[in-house]
Amino acid sequence: MQKIARRKFIALTATGVAATPLVARARWIGGRVTALEVVERIKKNIGVEWKPETVDGFKAGDPSSGVTGIVTTALASLDVLGRAVKTGANLIITSEPTFFSRADTPTPPVRRPFGARASSAPAEPSVPPPPDPVFTGKDDFIKEHGMIIFRLSDHWSLRTPNPLAQGLADSLGWSKVAGEGDLKTMTIPEASLDALVVHVKKSLNSRGGLRIVGDPALRIRTIGILPGSTPIQASIAMLPRVDALIAGEVREWESVEYVRDSVALGEKKALILVGRIVSEEPGMRACSDWMKTIVPEVSSSWISAGDPYWRPTQ
């Protein structure tokens, strides 16, 4: 089927339809809105200029395919893809990579031998990595089900207000208490740190990914939200203004030690780490609501990737 469509496509471009915008042509072939057209609408409506250097883009599938439904998610895990297929959707909008690395390619990246960093031996000639059953299994699944995967991370988080911070505030029930404008810091109903942690765990469906720095009895009134992955500069800028930071992922030698030292030096501060993927889930749920407004032709829904971590209970 698809091959015939491609042949038609080539034939049409050869007989003078070349002036027609690519999007329109792709739409004509699929008979319904195509993935490429959906992405054109994302770019047109996202409200920030599309960057030339970005991780955002198609990661798998044929962009000229017709879209049967859209699923947004923080992580396009194989489990999420399987559930998306059951809903009849074939276009996945994911915040994090599909193929396990920033390179996001369906074959494994080539790594220097473990420990090579410390040696001064000349680099070995690069050989293609052997087939990896997890990469291959996922790629096969995507192909078999005609799925298209688009990563939307850089540009989604550049929106104002930041949908990831807004989503977290909404999920934690703080939309109403949040101040106008700056959704990244807010005053909440006062609670002890340990009670707040219970609330966060329940609201975000955390499993073992939660890690806390600070006195469990500390009273918390003001919160700073740092979704995704953030460097020390973000914590340094925010912690003095709030009692506690709720962050996705930080470097342990940076923000974790910074908050630990602040606490040890007598400051009444705390850090709640929820994990990068968990911190992006509510913002990607908001993304499916937004997709409904710009692509009314097909259904859009959000599928939770869940907290990847568990912790043994002793």
Next chain:
Amino acid sequence: MSTLTAGEVVSRIKTNLGFPWRDQTYRDTFKFGGPDTVVTGIATTMFCSYGAIQRAVEAGCNMIVPHEDTYWNDRDDQSIVSGDPAYKLKVDFMRQHNIIIFRMHDHMHARKPDFIYVGLARALGLDSKWETAPQSHHFNLPETTLADLAVHCQRQLDDRALRVVGDPNAKVSRLQLGVGYATPSINGPDVDVVVSGEQQEADGFLDSPAYVLDAMTLGIPKGWIMLGHNVSEEQGMLEMANWIRSIVPEVHVQLVRSGEPFWAPK
């Protein structure tokens, strides 16, 4: 009373390492105080936290040899943090107690054997008879489940905030050990489980959490146990303290634990 200076201690560290000092390191340098200060005692620690410095002072040590940064960033760039109240308090305390900080990171990892791995393997009870090649940090263990191995790690290291990805019932025996931020690849054909310190969750060279989740969906037994950066590297600072004692017999040398920074909800 000894008149040993910090500069002399550093000089002995450099000459006893067994390989030439690499001057291009930005990590292994003085972070506070300098070579001329007289040393009262030496404390090794993993993170150079305020608490660790305080405990070193209580133990009579004014020279601290940490594995990690002092000013909450790897380059110890003080311009990033100098406006913060905690920075000022930490620096005031160090000045008041005549502290010298000399970081040992790159040269510890380049040394053979790397004490950081030696310490973690010791603390986890990973016998060298199971290591498949010397200093490969790759072990063939008697088969166990991911859940049992995670409980073992948690108990051996008193690791409150350890995190695990993968099927708890997955059968594992081939273990690749990692420390700090150097997480080995979980996708090696000879690796069932990686036990490591800290790794970014996504957008890296190989995103282990996502990989292990998908392996689980495909029924491929893989597991990843993430100990935390401090817990994974702190053990080896005991070996480092013992080594420094052997080359600096004049003063008291000990490990001061920075300790796990986290707690986890039930």
